[in-house]
Amino acid sequence: MKPLKPWxxxxxxxxxxxxxxxxxEDRTAALGYLKRLGYYRLSGYWYPLRRIDEKASARENRPVRDDRFVPGMAHKDQETIAAIYGAPTGKAFAQWLRSLNFIRNVAAHHSRLWNINVVELSTIPEGWSKELKPSRPFFYFCLIQQLMRVICPNSSWGQRYKTLLTEAFPRLTSQQLSLKDMGVVEGWEDWPIWRGQ
Known part of the structure; x- marks a missing residue:
């Protein structure tokens, strides 16, 4: 077994x-991205630019990977990461990620998302409106906004999402199609996670 890389x-x-x-060019900005995104996540973007040792490749007749993913993480580290993103516990944060993966898969396969019943349910964070329904997509868009404010504070994603819901969503008089079906709660635009974007 290979020794673990040093911390x-x-x-x-x-x-x-x-x-x-x-x-x-900007050390402070680069450190900020490393802290928010992490070396491992960023390494996916660097992967195509890596230099492969041609001698090692020739010996094994295939490209050589010089790093391996070690699954699992210490509980303390899970709690630390969860706190950075505003999750109450590491377990809750892991569930957020599973739920968001479900949302991503629905969207990626062009399935109906706006009023779908979410099956990978997460718990509502402390201090959020109890009117939110974890079975409805809007709750997960709130989680995405929470994460975006940490990962990329200058992102305009939240403002574009607000504009989409408040200005672009069709206004129907029959009430058969409503943002409430998505789980949208009245007054959401004024919640702290949606302000200041």
């Missing part, structure tokens, strides 16, 4: 990336 601080991770050829 590196965010600053050390950035230095390692610079040594490997990453051009960094």
């Amino acid at each position: 590196l601080s965010f600053s050390d991770q950035l230095e390692q990336l610079r040594e490997r050829g990453l051009q960094v």
